[in-house]
Amino acid sequence: MGLFDFIRGLFGSSPNHQVEQSGEQRDTTPGRSDPGVSETASPTPQVEPRQSVSKRTQTHLPCSKRSPVKLQQLEYRPGIVRTPSEQEVSKQKPYRFASIGPRTGEYLNLSRDMDERWLEYFGLPQLATPDDLAQWLNLSIGKLAWLTHHTREGYRPKNESDSHYHFQWKRKRSGGLRLIEAPKQELKNAQHQILHQILDSVPTHQAAHGFVRGRSILSNASRHVGSKFILKLDLENFYPSVKYSRIVAIFRSMGFSREVSLWLARLTTSAPYWGLKAPEKNWEYWQLMQRHLPQGAPTSPALANLSAFSLDVRLSGLAKAYNLKYSRYADDLTFSGPGMSIPALNEFIPLTNKIISDERFYVNKKKRKIIRNSQRQCVTGVVVNEKVNVSRQDYDILKAILHNCIKLGPQTQNRDDHPNFSDHLRGRIAHVMQLNPARGTKLLMVYDQIRW
DSSP states (O other): OOHHHHHHHHHTOOTTOOOEETTEEOOOOTTOOOSOOOTTTSSSOOOOSSOOOOEEEOOOOOOTTSOOOOEEEOOOOOOSOOOOGGGSEESSOOSTTOOBOSSTTOEEOOOTTOOHHHHHHHTOOOOOSHHHHHHHTTOOHHHHHHHTTTTSGGGOOSSTTTSSEEEEEEEOTTSSEEEEEEEOHHHHHHHHHHHHHTGGGSOOOTTBOTTOTTOOHHHHHHTTTTOSEEEEEEBTTTTTTSBHHHHHHHHHHTTOOHHHHHHHHHHHOBOOOTTOOOSSOOHHHHGGGSOBOOTTOTTHHHHHHHHTHHHHHHHHHHHHHTTOEEEEETTEEEEEEOGGGGGGHHHHHHHHHHHHHHTTOOBOGGGOEEEETTSOOEETTEEOSSSOEEOHHHHHHHHHHHHHHHHHOGGGTOTTOOTTHHHHHHHHHHHHHHHOHHHHHHHHHHHTTOOO
Protein backbone atom coordinates (compact mmCIF):
# COMPACT_ATOMS: atom_id res chain seq x y z
CA MET A 1 0.00 0.00 0.00
CA GLY A 2 1.09 3.57 -0.65
CA LEU A 3 -0.09 6.99 -1.63
CA PHE A 4 -2.22 5.55 -4.44
CA ASP A 5 -4.15 3.51 -1.88
CA PHE A 6 -4.87 6.67 0.09
CA ILE A 7 -6.07 8.45 -3.06
CA ARG A 8 -8.44 5.58 -3.75
CA GLY A 9 -9.60 5.67 -0.15
CA LEU A 10 -10.25 9.40 -0.17
CA PHE A 11 -12.24 9.05 -3.37
CA GLY A 12 -14.18 6.09 -2.11
CA SER A 13 -12.22 2.84 -2.53
CA SER A 14 -11.04 0.99 0.53
CA PRO A 15 -7.90 -1.17 0.82
CA ASN A 16 -10.10 -4.22 0.52
CA HIS A 17 -13.28 -3.16 -1.20
CA GLN A 18 -14.83 -6.62 -1.27
CA VAL A 19 -15.71 -7.18 2.37
CA GLU A 20 -18.17 -9.76 3.59
CA GLN A 21 -19.82 -10.08 6.95
CA SER A 22 -21.87 -13.05 8.07
CA GLY A 23 -21.61 -14.52 4.57
CA GLU A 24 -23.22 -11.50 2.90
CA GLN A 25 -21.52 -8.62 1.11
CA ARG A 26 -22.06 -5.23 2.70
CA ASP A 27 -24.09 -2.70 0.79
CA THR A 28 -21.90 -0.09 -0.88
CA THR A 29 -24.55 1.36 -3.16
CA PRO A 30 -23.95 5.08 -3.85
CA GLY A 31 -26.63 7.42 -2.59
CA ARG A 32 -27.95 5.27 0.20
CA SER A 33 -29.40 7.68 2.71
CA ASP A 34 -27.81 8.42 6.08
CA PRO A 35 -29.28 10.36 8.98
CA GLY A 36 -29.27 14.12 8.21
CA VAL A 37 -26.27 16.36 7.83
CA SER A 38 -27.63 19.58 9.27
CA GLU A 39 -26.75 20.38 12.88
CA THR A 40 -29.87 22.47 13.29
CA ALA A 41 -32.21 19.87 11.88
CA SER A 42 -31.04 16.95 13.96
CA PRO A 43 -29.48 16.55 17.43
CA THR A 44 -26.54 14.68 15.85
CA PRO A 45 -25.40 15.93 12.43
CA GLN A 46 -24.10 13.26 10.10
CA VAL A 47 -22.75 13.09 6.58
CA GLU A 48 -22.12 10.68 3.79
CA PRO A 49 -18.99 8.70 4.67
CA ARG A 50 -16.93 9.94 1.73
CA GLN A 51 -16.70 12.96 -0.43
CA SER A 52 -17.45 12.18 -4.03
CA VAL A 53 -15.46 13.53 -6.91
CA SER A 54 -18.00 13.99 -9.64
CA LYS A 55 -15.70 14.70 -12.56
CA ARG A 56 -12.19 14.13 -13.82
CA THR A 57 -10.09 15.21 -16.74
CA GLN A 58 -9.17 13.25 -19.81
CA THR A 59 -5.43 13.09 -20.29
CA HIS A 60 -5.10 14.17 -23.94
CA LEU A 61 -2.33 16.50 -25.09
CA PRO A 62 -3.70 19.83 -26.36
CA CYS A 63 -3.76 20.41 -30.07
CA SER A 64 -5.07 23.39 -32.02
CA LYS A 65 -6.92 21.12 -34.47
CA ARG A 66 -8.99 19.24 -31.89
CA SER A 67 -11.78 20.14 -29.54
CA PRO A 68 -10.84 21.30 -26.00
CA VAL A 69 -10.24 18.82 -23.19
CA LYS A 70 -13.55 17.77 -21.64
CA LEU A 71 -14.32 16.96 -18.04
CA GLN A 72 -15.67 13.43 -17.89
CA GLN A 73 -18.07 11.93 -15.36
CA LEU A 74 -16.40 9.79 -12.69
CA GLU A 75 -18.31 6.94 -11.09
CA TYR A 76 -18.50 7.16 -7.30
CA ARG A 77 -18.08 3.96 -5.27
CA PRO A 78 -18.04 4.32 -1.48
CA GLY A 79 -15.25 2.37 0.20
CA ILE A 80 -16.35 2.54 3.83
CA VAL A 81 -18.09 -0.61 5.03
CA ARG A 82 -21.51 0.71 6.02
CA THR A 83 -23.59 -0.54 8.91
CA PRO A 84 -27.19 -1.39 7.91
CA SER A 85 -29.54 1.30 9.19
CA GLU A 86 -31.62 -1.21 11.17
CA GLN A 87 -28.52 -2.13 13.19
CA GLU A 88 -27.92 1.52 14.10
CA VAL A 89 -31.11 1.76 16.16
CA SER A 90 -30.88 0.74 19.81
CA LYS A 91 -33.58 0.64 22.49
CA GLN A 92 -30.96 1.14 25.18
CA LYS A 93 -28.47 3.98 25.27
CA PRO A 94 -25.30 2.52 23.64
CA TYR A 95 -22.90 5.16 25.05
CA ARG A 96 -23.03 8.53 26.70
CA PHE A 97 -24.31 11.41 24.57
CA ALA A 98 -25.81 9.02 22.03
CA SER A 99 -28.33 10.72 19.75
CA ILE A 100 -32.06 10.15 19.93
CA GLY A 101 -33.34 7.75 17.25
CA PRO A 102 -36.12 8.31 14.72
CA ARG A 103 -38.77 6.85 17.03
CA THR A 104 -39.59 7.51 20.67
CA GLY A 105 -37.56 5.45 23.11
CA GLU A 106 -34.79 4.63 20.62
CA TYR A 107 -31.19 5.75 20.25
CA LEU A 108 -28.78 5.85 17.34
CA ASN A 109 -25.60 3.81 17.62
CA LEU A 110 -23.17 5.41 15.17
CA SER A 111 -20.08 3.71 16.55
CA ARG A 112 -20.29 0.41 14.63
CA ASP A 113 -18.91 1.59 11.28
CA MET A 114 -15.31 2.17 12.32
CA ASP A 115 -12.98 0.88 9.59
CA GLU A 116 -10.05 -0.71 11.40
CA ARG A 117 -8.21 -1.37 8.15
CA TRP A 118 -7.66 2.31 7.36
CA LEU A 119 -6.92 3.22 10.98
CA GLU A 120 -4.28 0.52 11.13
CA TYR A 121 -2.88 1.52 7.74
CA PHE A 122 -2.33 5.14 8.86
CA GLY A 123 -1.32 4.14 12.40
CA LEU A 124 -4.22 6.01 14.00
CA PRO A 125 -5.94 5.34 17.35
CA GLN A 126 -9.02 3.14 17.13
CA LEU A 127 -11.77 5.39 18.48
CA ALA A 128 -15.42 4.38 18.14
CA THR A 129 -17.35 6.27 20.84
CA PRO A 130 -17.19 9.69 22.54
CA ASP A 131 -15.84 7.94 25.65
CA ASP A 132 -12.95 6.53 23.58
CA LEU A 133 -12.19 10.00 22.24
CA ALA A 134 -12.34 11.61 25.69
CA GLN A 135 -10.00 9.00 27.14
CA TRP A 136 -7.58 9.45 24.24
CA LEU A 137 -7.55 13.23 24.82
CA ASN A 138 -7.10 12.71 28.60
CA LEU A 139 -10.37 14.55 29.22
CA SER A 140 -13.53 13.68 31.05
CA ILE A 141 -16.53 13.07 28.83
CA GLY A 142 -18.14 16.14 30.37
CA LYS A 143 -15.16 18.34 29.47
CA LEU A 144 -15.22 16.97 25.92
CA ALA A 145 -18.94 17.80 25.63
CA TRP A 146 -18.18 21.29 26.96
CA LEU A 147 -15.44 21.85 24.37
CA THR A 148 -17.84 20.89 21.56
CA HIS A 149 -20.82 22.88 22.97
CA HIS A 150 -22.76 19.63 22.96
CA THR A 151 -25.51 20.99 25.20
CA ARG A 152 -25.92 24.23 23.25
CA GLU A 153 -28.46 24.67 20.48
CA GLY A 154 -26.74 24.09 17.14
CA TYR A 155 -23.49 23.25 18.96
CA ARG A 156 -22.84 26.99 19.03
CA PRO A 157 -21.71 29.27 21.93
CA LYS A 158 -24.19 31.73 23.40
CA ASN A 159 -21.79 34.68 23.49
CA GLU A 160 -18.13 35.59 23.28
CA SER A 161 -17.29 34.51 26.83
CA ASP A 162 -18.99 31.15 26.22
CA SER A 163 -16.93 30.55 23.06
CA HIS A 164 -13.68 28.58 22.96
CA TYR A 165 -12.19 30.99 20.41
CA HIS A 166 -10.86 34.55 20.52
CA PHE A 167 -12.24 36.54 17.58
CA GLN A 168 -10.37 39.34 15.83
CA TRP A 169 -11.06 41.11 12.55
CA LYS A 170 -8.03 42.01 10.42
CA ARG A 171 -8.02 43.95 7.21
CA LYS A 172 -6.65 42.23 4.10
CA ARG A 173 -4.07 43.92 1.91
CA SER A 174 -6.30 43.27 -1.09
CA GLY A 175 -9.31 44.77 0.66
CA GLY A 176 -12.03 43.41 2.91
CA LEU A 177 -11.72 41.78 6.30
CA ARG A 178 -10.42 38.47 7.58
CA LEU A 179 -11.74 36.83 10.76
CA ILE A 180 -8.97 35.38 12.91
CA GLU A 181 -10.30 32.69 15.28
CA ALA A 182 -7.62 31.71 17.78
CA PRO A 183 -8.59 28.77 20.04
CA LYS A 184 -8.38 29.21 23.79
CA GLN A 185 -5.86 27.09 25.63
CA GLU A 186 -7.95 23.99 26.49
CA LEU A 187 -9.30 23.61 22.96
CA LYS A 188 -5.88 24.42 21.54
CA ASN A 189 -4.32 21.57 23.53
CA ALA A 190 -6.86 19.11 22.11
CA GLN A 191 -6.29 20.43 18.57
CA HIS A 192 -2.52 20.04 18.91
CA GLN A 193 -3.00 16.38 19.86
CA ILE A 194 -5.34 15.82 16.91
CA LEU A 195 -2.77 17.47 14.63
CA HIS A 196 0.30 15.57 15.80
CA GLN A 197 -1.25 12.15 16.43
CA ILE A 198 -3.84 12.00 13.63
CA LEU A 199 -3.47 14.56 10.85
CA ASP A 200 0.33 14.41 10.60
CA SER A 201 0.03 10.68 9.85
CA VAL A 202 -2.12 11.18 6.74
CA PRO A 203 -0.19 12.18 3.58
CA THR A 204 -1.12 15.22 1.54
CA HIS A 205 -0.96 15.43 -2.24
CA GLN A 206 2.54 15.89 -3.68
CA ALA A 207 1.45 19.18 -5.28
CA ALA A 208 0.69 20.71 -1.85
CA HIS A 209 3.66 22.58 -0.36
CA GLY A 210 2.10 24.80 2.30
CA PHE A 211 2.30 23.63 5.93
CA VAL A 212 3.67 20.24 4.91
CA ARG A 213 6.70 18.74 6.64
CA GLY A 214 9.73 18.76 4.35
CA ARG A 215 8.17 21.27 1.92
CA SER A 216 8.22 25.06 1.88
CA ILE A 217 7.85 28.14 -0.29
CA LEU A 218 11.24 27.19 -1.74
CA SER A 219 10.13 23.71 -2.84
CA ASN A 220 6.92 25.25 -4.20
CA ALA A 221 8.80 27.86 -6.23
CA SER A 222 11.59 25.56 -7.43
CA ARG A 223 9.12 23.57 -9.50
CA HIS A 224 8.53 26.57 -11.78
CA VAL A 225 12.10 27.78 -12.40
CA GLY A 226 12.92 28.69 -16.02
CA SER A 227 9.36 28.57 -17.36
CA LYS A 228 8.24 30.60 -20.36
CA PHE A 229 5.13 31.70 -18.48
CA ILE A 230 3.52 31.35 -15.07
CA LEU A 231 -0.22 31.35 -14.37
CA LYS A 232 -1.14 32.29 -10.79
CA LEU A 233 -4.61 31.75 -9.30
CA ASP A 234 -5.85 32.47 -5.79
CA LEU A 235 -8.59 30.68 -3.85
CA GLU A 236 -10.88 33.18 -2.17
CA ASN A 237 -11.76 32.66 1.53
CA PHE A 238 -9.91 29.34 1.54
CA TYR A 239 -10.50 28.30 5.17
CA PRO A 240 -14.10 29.56 5.57
CA SER A 241 -15.11 27.74 2.36
CA VAL A 242 -14.23 24.38 3.98
CA LYS A 243 -17.42 23.51 5.83
CA TYR A 244 -18.21 21.13 8.65
CA SER A 245 -19.62 18.32 6.50
CA ARG A 246 -16.38 18.11 4.51
CA ILE A 247 -14.32 17.82 7.70
CA VAL A 248 -16.56 15.00 8.93
CA ALA A 249 -16.01 13.23 5.60
CA ILE A 250 -12.23 13.59 5.97
CA PHE A 251 -12.20 11.91 9.38
CA ARG A 252 -14.55 9.22 8.05
CA SER A 253 -12.15 8.53 5.17
CA MET A 254 -9.43 7.83 7.75
CA GLY A 255 -11.56 5.03 9.19
CA PHE A 256 -13.10 6.65 12.28
CA SER A 257 -16.71 5.85 13.13
CA ARG A 258 -19.34 8.41 12.22
CA GLU A 259 -19.85 9.24 15.89
CA VAL A 260 -16.18 10.02 16.52
CA SER A 261 -15.89 11.82 13.17
CA LEU A 262 -18.68 14.17 14.22
CA TRP A 263 -16.96 14.96 17.52
CA LEU A 264 -13.54 15.42 15.90
CA ALA A 265 -15.08 17.75 13.32
CA ARG A 266 -16.69 19.87 16.05
CA LEU A 267 -13.35 20.08 17.86
CA THR A 268 -11.60 21.39 14.74
CA THR A 269 -14.24 23.74 13.28
CA SER A 270 -15.86 26.92 14.51
CA ALA A 271 -19.41 28.21 14.63
CA PRO A 272 -19.28 31.78 16.04
CA TYR A 273 -21.97 33.06 18.37
CA TRP A 274 -24.85 34.79 16.61
CA GLY A 275 -24.00 38.20 18.07
CA LEU A 276 -20.61 38.41 16.35
CA LYS A 277 -20.59 41.42 14.01
CA ALA A 278 -18.12 42.57 11.40
CA PRO A 279 -16.86 46.19 11.43
CA GLU A 280 -18.48 46.70 8.03
CA LYS A 281 -21.51 45.23 6.29
CA ASN A 282 -20.81 42.62 3.65
CA TRP A 283 -22.77 39.51 2.72
CA GLU A 284 -19.52 37.50 2.57
CA TYR A 285 -19.06 37.79 6.33
CA TRP A 286 -22.41 36.11 6.89
CA GLN A 287 -20.89 32.93 5.44
CA LEU A 288 -18.60 32.81 8.47
CA MET A 289 -21.60 32.01 10.66
CA GLN A 290 -21.74 28.53 9.12
CA ARG A 291 -19.51 25.99 10.86
CA HIS A 292 -16.16 26.14 9.06
CA LEU A 293 -12.40 25.78 9.39
CA PRO A 294 -11.16 28.61 11.63
CA GLN A 295 -8.17 30.63 10.50
CA GLY A 296 -5.96 30.53 13.58
CA ALA A 297 -6.43 26.93 14.75
CA PRO A 298 -3.35 24.64 14.57
CA THR A 299 -5.36 21.90 12.82
CA SER A 300 -6.77 24.11 10.05
CA PRO A 301 -3.80 24.07 7.60
CA ALA A 302 -3.59 20.25 7.61
CA LEU A 303 -7.35 19.84 7.24
CA ALA A 304 -7.44 22.45 4.47
CA ASN A 305 -4.75 20.50 2.58
CA LEU A 306 -6.73 17.27 2.94
CA SER A 307 -9.94 18.98 1.85
CA ALA A 308 -8.13 20.13 -1.30
CA PHE A 309 -6.75 16.65 -2.04
CA SER A 310 -9.19 15.91 -4.86
CA LEU A 311 -8.70 19.45 -6.17
CA ASP A 312 -4.95 18.80 -6.39
CA VAL A 313 -5.53 15.45 -8.10
CA ARG A 314 -7.77 16.94 -10.76
CA LEU A 315 -5.68 20.06 -11.40
CA SER A 316 -2.51 17.95 -11.60
CA GLY A 317 -4.19 15.76 -14.21
CA LEU A 318 -5.39 18.77 -16.16
CA ALA A 319 -1.94 20.38 -16.04
CA LYS A 320 -0.35 17.16 -17.29
CA ALA A 321 -2.79 17.09 -20.20
CA TYR A 322 -1.49 20.51 -21.26
CA ASN A 323 2.19 19.75 -20.55
CA LEU A 324 2.20 22.15 -17.58
CA LYS A 325 3.53 21.99 -14.03
CA TYR A 326 1.23 22.58 -11.05
CA SER A 327 1.75 23.30 -7.37
CA ARG A 328 -0.32 24.74 -4.53
CA TYR A 329 0.83 26.63 -1.44
CA ALA A 330 -2.25 27.02 0.80
CA ASP A 331 -4.62 29.10 -1.35
CA ASP A 332 -2.05 30.05 -4.02
CA LEU A 333 -2.25 27.92 -7.19
CA THR A 334 0.61 28.07 -9.69
CA PHE A 335 0.87 26.63 -13.20
CA SER A 336 3.87 27.00 -15.50
CA GLY A 337 5.05 25.66 -18.82
CA PRO A 338 6.70 26.16 -22.20
CA GLY A 339 5.81 28.85 -24.71
CA MET A 340 3.93 26.41 -26.94
CA SER A 341 1.28 26.07 -24.21
CA ILE A 342 0.45 29.79 -24.08
CA PRO A 343 -2.18 29.69 -26.89
CA ALA A 344 -4.03 26.94 -25.01
CA LEU A 345 -4.60 29.14 -21.94
CA ASN A 346 -7.88 30.39 -23.40
CA GLU A 347 -9.34 26.91 -22.94
CA PHE A 348 -7.16 25.87 -19.97
CA ILE A 349 -8.23 28.69 -17.60
CA PRO A 350 -12.01 28.04 -17.94
CA LEU A 351 -11.37 24.34 -17.23
CA THR A 352 -9.44 25.17 -14.05
CA ASN A 353 -12.27 27.45 -12.95
CA LYS A 354 -14.77 24.66 -13.57
CA ILE A 355 -12.77 22.15 -11.51
CA ILE A 356 -12.28 24.63 -8.66
CA SER A 357 -16.01 25.36 -8.63
CA ASP A 358 -16.87 21.63 -8.70
CA GLU A 359 -14.64 21.12 -5.66
CA ARG A 360 -16.57 23.85 -3.78
CA PHE A 361 -13.82 26.44 -3.78
CA TYR A 362 -13.89 29.95 -5.22
CA VAL A 363 -11.43 31.76 -7.50
CA ASN A 364 -10.42 35.32 -6.69
CA LYS A 365 -10.51 36.66 -10.25
CA LYS A 366 -8.83 39.92 -9.23
CA LYS A 367 -5.62 38.04 -8.34
CA ARG A 368 -5.29 36.00 -11.52
CA LYS A 369 -1.97 36.71 -13.25
CA ILE A 370 -0.11 35.48 -16.31
CA ILE A 371 3.60 36.36 -16.11
CA ARG A 372 5.96 35.78 -19.05
CA ASN A 373 9.67 35.22 -18.60
CA SER A 374 10.40 38.72 -19.92
CA GLN A 375 8.96 39.97 -16.62
CA ARG A 376 9.99 39.21 -13.05
CA GLN A 377 8.36 35.88 -12.25
CA CYS A 378 7.60 35.52 -8.54
CA VAL A 379 6.08 32.43 -6.88
CA THR A 380 5.21 32.71 -3.17
CA GLY A 381 7.68 35.58 -2.85
CA VAL A 382 10.55 33.77 -4.62
CA VAL A 383 11.93 34.92 -7.98
CA VAL A 384 12.10 31.95 -10.40
CA ASN A 385 13.10 33.40 -13.79
CA GLU A 386 16.45 31.60 -14.06
CA LYS A 387 16.98 30.28 -10.54
CA VAL A 388 15.38 30.70 -7.13
CA ASN A 389 16.33 34.11 -5.80
CA VAL A 390 15.14 36.84 -3.47
CA SER A 391 13.53 39.83 -5.15
CA ARG A 392 15.63 42.98 -5.31
CA GLN A 393 12.83 45.00 -3.73
CA ASP A 394 12.53 42.71 -0.68
CA TYR A 395 16.31 42.71 -0.28
CA ASP A 396 16.55 46.50 -0.43
CA ILE A 397 13.70 46.96 2.07
CA LEU A 398 15.26 44.58 4.59
CA LYS A 399 18.69 46.17 4.09
CA ALA A 400 17.23 49.63 4.77
CA ILE A 401 15.52 48.39 7.94
CA LEU A 402 18.79 46.96 9.24
CA HIS A 403 20.72 50.18 8.54
CA ASN A 404 18.00 52.24 10.25
CA CYS A 405 18.22 49.93 13.26
CA ILE A 406 21.90 50.85 13.54
CA LYS A 407 21.32 54.61 13.12
CA LEU A 408 18.00 55.14 14.92
CA GLY A 409 17.67 52.07 17.14
CA PRO A 410 15.72 48.84 16.51
CA GLN A 411 12.65 50.07 18.42
CA THR A 412 12.01 52.69 15.71
CA GLN A 413 11.73 50.01 13.00
CA ASN A 414 9.39 47.59 14.77
CA ARG A 415 6.25 49.10 13.22
CA ASP A 416 4.26 45.87 13.45
CA ASP A 417 5.00 45.40 17.18
CA HIS A 418 6.70 42.03 16.88
CA PRO A 419 7.20 40.63 20.42
CA ASN A 420 10.76 39.55 19.56
CA PHE A 421 11.93 41.88 16.83
CA SER A 422 15.50 40.59 16.79
CA ASP A 423 14.35 37.03 16.06
CA HIS A 424 11.97 38.37 13.43
CA LEU A 425 14.80 40.11 11.57
CA ARG A 426 17.05 37.08 11.98
CA GLY A 427 14.37 34.91 10.41
CA ARG A 428 14.03 37.23 7.43
CA ILE A 429 17.79 37.17 6.93
CA ALA A 430 17.77 33.36 7.08
CA HIS A 431 15.13 33.36 4.34
CA VAL A 432 17.35 35.52 2.12
CA MET A 433 20.35 33.32 2.98
CA GLN A 434 18.44 30.26 1.78
CA LEU A 435 17.68 31.86 -1.59
CA ASN A 436 20.86 33.88 -2.11
CA PRO A 437 23.75 33.08 0.29
CA ALA A 438 25.87 36.03 -0.90
CA ARG A 439 23.16 38.61 -0.20
CA GLY A 440 22.21 36.87 3.04
CA THR A 441 25.81 37.10 4.28
CA LYS A 442 25.88 40.86 3.61
CA LEU A 443 22.65 41.35 5.57
CA LEU A 444 23.96 39.27 8.45
CA MET A 445 27.06 41.47 8.71
CA VAL A 446 24.82 44.54 9.03
CA TYR A 447 22.58 42.77 11.55
CA ASP A 448 25.58 42.02 13.80
CA GLN A 449 26.24 45.75 14.14
CA ILE A 450 22.82 46.47 15.72
CA ARG A 451 22.88 47.35 19.41
CA TRP A 452 20.03 45.54 21.08
